[in-house]
Amino acid sequence: MIAQNMTIFFWGVCLLTSGWATYSEASVPENLDKSIDELKAYYIKDDHEIHNAHPVFLRVLKDLKVNLEEPEQNLLMSIIMDTYSRIFTRMENDSLDEATKERIAHVQEHLKKLRENYFPGKSAELKTYAETLWAIKEDDPVIQRKALFELKRVYREATLLKNLKNKERRRRQAKNTKNLKS
Amino acid sequence: MIAQNMTIFFWGVCLLTSGWATYSEASVPENLDKSIDELKAYYIKDDHEIHNAHPVFLRVLKDLKVNLEEPEQNLLMSIIMDTYSRIFTRMENDSLDEATKERIAHVQEHLKKLRENYFPGKSAELKTYAETLWAIKEDDPVIQRKALFELKRVYREATLLKNLKNKERRRRQAKNTKNLKS
Structure with a gap:
């Protein structure tokens, strides 16, 4: 019985660490993390509008992972990045504070x-x-008329x-089937 | 020498027919072709505006095939189709001629x-x-701020x-290499 518990415990730790490893690989680089916190402190004066139920990107991100295939995920992610770039370029141009411009x-x-x-x-x-x-x-x-x-x-x-x-999809399917058989 | 020419001729015909086959598979269904011709006769009284160098959709289509990947092509093609639907819905509503409404x-x-x-x-x-x-x-x-x-x-x-x-790409590559070796 103890051996069995040990095995479950062992696999649990493996799962957690591998999950944590994937997630930690996805963490925000330290210096970027600092810049974002400083910008948030500068721009967000604890106002209620931020916490209303209408996130801008997180809602799209949530759906993206569930509804779309990889090529469409990539396309949507590039549109999200472009949108961020548009917003930050505007903020950088509008800001009169040198330090803030550098952080952006x-x-x-x-x-x-x-x-x-x-x-x-x-x-x-x-x-x-x-x-x-x-x-x-x-x-x-x-x-x-045109x-x-x-x-x-x-x-x-x-x-x-x-x-x-x-045709391409049929070719790929034929190739995969051939690979499986060989 | 004749045998060689025959082979070139043979492959030429194959290429042409397969190219023609792909293109013919992409032809406009007969009844649709007829409706379009009737609408063109009704709306286009041989006016010079049609033939000026500014096509509406063909320019986007040309770029689409050259510049974009499949998911981007699909997205743009669906926007082209939406635009056509907008135009034809307006034409259908504005038309006072029953036969024209039906063709649209x-x-x-x-x-x-x-x-x-x-x-x-x-x-x-x-x-x-x-x-x-x-x-x-x-x-x-x-x-x-959001x-x-x-x-x-x-x-x-x-x-x-x-x-x-x-990770998925590395897993697929490892699998393919394993398949090749077996």
Whole structure:
């Protein structure tokens, strides 16, 4: 009976340490941690707005892990990083305090490194394309006629892209099955 | 020499037909083709505006194929489809001609099917998250403070996600190497 408890205890410790190892690998570097605390002390005067139930990024992050696949997680993470960069660039430009400007620049550097390592995607370009499309006026007669004029090509391209995607997926599945058999 | 030419000719035909096969798989269904032609005849009275050098969607499509990865292509394609839906819904509402309304509705049906097949739920979810993040006002002081307040958690989650990804990649590589050896 004691031997059994010892084994459970042993595996429990392993699980905890491996879990803690993964989580500790994900900790915030010390100097970045300091800069963030100093910026929080400077900007957040214990106001209630921070603690209302509407987080900005944490809600998206929570869903990201549950709902999306890796490529989409990466894309969304790069959009989150871009959004942080937009916010901090504005804060840096607006600040009149030299020390605060330096701390924000320091935080931006870390985020930039994380983004380059982790999400080399094209989310900034994607945003430009998306905004161009959203700005399209659906009641503009010239736009309406152009949209009609281009429709067949767009339809073909969309179907072509889909077919290529399906072909690639079948190729990958065939490769995996072959690997399993060998 | 003749045998060699025959082989080149043979492979040329294969390439062409497979290319044509992929492209023909991407052709516009006959009935849709007809509706589009009828709508073009109705709306486009051979006016020069259509042929000026500013296409609406084709420019984005061209870049999409060259610049973006698959998840980004999917997201942008779903935004293109949304934009078409916006334009055609407006045209359908504004039209006083019953036959034209029916043709537009018919085209909308095809686009809807393409959209559902091509961009299963995930792209739609991804688009909602992306639009939420892109709509964030970087000059809003409450947003700025919340962004700061959430930063450590976001940084940890991003690094955690990266570490898990790298671990999975190392596990897959080890597995593949093991498969090759066996």
